Amino acid sequence: MEWMAWTWPTAIFFAIIAATLVTFTVLAIKFPETPRNGVLGIETTRGDRLFITLLGSAFINLAWLGLFSAPQWGALIVCFFYTIAVFRWV
Template identity: 75%
Template structure:
């Protein structure tokens, strides 16, 4: 991985996203769902909620870096809470 100048946390991040995409693809095949309308007032599926969660988590982490600093462990907790909220109510 040295030729790409990646660190192990970066590789773990992209590996996690790839794993999530595979899991959500398998879930979509095994358990098809109909879109539901949540608090945003738009129809969303599991994939839509995953995208909203990933996008929101990116903004949470950027805001955390700008306001708090490099201690991202607590930002992960905030992102997990955000993900639970999105998958429950959006």
Template identity: 80%
Template sequence: MEWMAWTWPTAAFFMIIATTLMVFTVLAIKFPETPRKGVLGIETTRGDRLFITLLGSAFINLAWLGVIGANQPFALIVCLVYALAVFRWV
């Protein structure tokens, strides 16, 4: 990992994102989905909701760092609640 100056948490983060994308690709092939309309009033698929979740989680973590600055693992809990809400209602 030294050739890119990555830390193990950074590498794990990108491995988890890559794995998630692979799982969602397999799900899309095995179980095709029709778009559904949620709270936002737009039609979304699983992939759309994943993208919304990842983007929102990035902003949640940035805001957490800016406002609180410490106890970043608690931001993960907020992100998980956000992800559940997105996949349930969006």
């Protein structure tokens, strides 16, 4: 798979995403959840909030790359607080 230019950071990223999906699957089986209404006014489950978090984090990272010349670690910190907010209030 040399043509894909796999690097260790890329492999770690996809491994973390896969581990997160497995963890959420196990949680859904062991602790079924009923949907709840948050600030968006729609019913969301853990999986919905995970999807919203991943999508929003991608946009945060893209905006960080386009607007700031600061290291990407700053975007990671913003994404961490964004994740907490989504799982708490959405």
